[in-house]
Amino acid sequence: MKMYIAGKWVTTSQQIDVINPFDNSIIDTVPKASPENISTAISSAVRGKSDMANLSGYDRYIILNKAANLLVERKEDLGKTISLEEGKILAEGLMEVDRAIQTMILSAEEAKRLYGETIPLDAAPTWTGQIGFTLRVPCGVVAAITPFNFPLNLVCHKVGPAIAGGNSVIIKPATDTPLSALKLTEIMLDAGLPPEGIQCITGSGKIIGDHLTADDRIR
Numbered sequence: 001m002k003m004y005i006a007g008k009w010v011t012t013s014q015q016i017d018v019i020n021p022f023d024n025s026i027i028d029t030v031p032k033a034s035p036e037n038i039s040t041a042i043s044s045a046v047r048g049k050s051d052m053a054n055l056s057g058y059d060r061y062i063i064l065n066k067a068a069n070l071l072v073e074r075k076e077d078l079g080k081t082i083s084l085e086e087g088k089i090l091a092e093g094l095m096e097v098d099r100a101i102q103t104m105i106l107s108a109e110e111a112k113r114l115y116g117e118t119i120p121l122d123a124a125p126t127w128t129g130q131i132g133f134t135l136r137v138p139c140g141v142v143a144a145i146t147p148f149n150f151p152l153n154l155v156c157h158k159v160g161p162a163i164a165g166g167n168s169v170i171i172k173p174a175t176d177t178p179l180s181a182l183k184l185t186e187i188m189l190d191a192g193l194p195p196e197g198i199q200c201i202t203g204s205g206k207i208i209g210d211h212l213t214a215d216d217r218i219r
Contacts, residue, residue: 003031003202006044007195008136011038016203018179021087028085030178031063033203038211041170043197045141046217048168048196050068053138055194057112060164064108066191071101077129078183079154086151100153100184107160112120138166139219143212145205151177155184163193172212178202 002009014032019025029035036056055063071078082093116134121127144158155171162169173181178200185200201208211219 001030001179003033003037003182004185004189004198004200005033005041006199010037016175016178018085018191019176020084021176029078030182031204033201033208035207035211037203038201038208040150041201042141042212042215042217043172044196045168045199048194048198049138049140051194052168052197053166055166058112060088060111060166061108062105063188063192064111064160064163067187067193068104068108070187070190071097071104074183074187075101075109078180081179081183082152082177085179086148096153100156103153103156104160107156108165108219110161111164117201136165140167140213141218142167142169143172143218145172145209145212146174146181148174148177152180152184155181159184159188159198163188163197168197169199170212170218171198172205172208173200173202175203175205 002011012031012034015029016032017026018028018030020027075094079090080099081092082088082096083090114136116136119132121130121132142162146155146158151174155173159169171181171185182200185198188198
């Protein structure tokens, strides 16, 4: 599979084999991202944060809800993918897809009710009728670095809330299990997410992780 950067599915000259831990067979390959690829992805996510912030809560709800429906439609393929790249039996892979569907549905619902609160200020002796209030706004760019043991649902746990809050997101899946995250990225785009609202970078955890955590554009 290719990785998704700056609105395009791209590959590189260096590839990483995705190994089935059950029989050590190669089931696919993914690109090994370079520092330049990572910088391109971050710049794209910075542009994409404006597109995401301009979506209404209802818009984000529609996208996430459609993503949940697409997870249902593609359940068999996703379950098999989890089984092959992570080593779970198929029944466990399918169960993880069910959990991922619930994660996205919950994220969709929360997108409609991310609001602040009003605060009475009459506890002070100088009070003359003022009230305070809080307002929730998107952070900007979210980095989602995810582990191998639940390669779909734990990605959804980060991507779903990030999108619900109006942020762009950069996914860095575990090197051993990148395929589920790439397929989720495809689902998010098919659900109507802005093209630069999501990135999915594959490759070395140290190289990608160091770049993501050191860049102050990522909130």
